[in-house]
Amino acid sequence: MDAKSNFRIKEKLENQGYAEEIIPTGKQLSNRRTYLTQSLLGELAKNTKGGFFQWLNNHEVKFENAKSHDLIIISHQLTKDNFILIVSSQSLLNNAATESINGEGFLALDTTHKLISCQFKFTTITTATINQEMADIAYVIHSNEDSTTFTFALSELKRFLKDTLELEWVINVFLFFLFIHFSSIQ
DSSP: OOHHHHHHHHHHHHHTTOOGGGSOOHHHHHHHHHHHHHHHHHHHTTOOHHHHHHHHHHHOOOGGGOOTTOOEEEEEEEOSSOEEEEEEOHHHHHHHHHHHHTTOOEEEEEEESSSSSTTOEEEEEEEEOTTSOEEEEEEEEESOOSHHHHHHHHHHHHHHHHHHHOOOOOOEEEETTEEEEOSOOO
């Protein structure tokens, strides 16, 4: 995450009345997010099928029981040729709902290849807010960067939004900064 995210966290703490001297610095917030990401993904990097399913069992939180920022496993796929893990939180999923209600419904997928060892890719699924800022919806860790992976991730996200938020997700899709319009994702 970037400095813009740190600013929002600090602003929220200030608005809640916390004294300036106890609010973490931007660097402290970045370090904490990095630590949490490494500890979370470190368990996942054991590279065994049994270890993966054990990790899923240990980290599964039902949507209705989750707190706003608890990690929710939306879906996963583990086959001989592919690995996909889709995660989010209630607060991130609400970004999708909010933008659908506002009629914006734009979607962007951005993949980086340098965040995870073992050559996994990390894709962020985002929407655009009314202020034209990006708002994360979900994250995908995957081994293949192809249409099958992205179709699975978006279809599972759409299914999850329908099942949990009763949201018929209709979006405009920006895929790698190319504009593609879909009336819906099948």
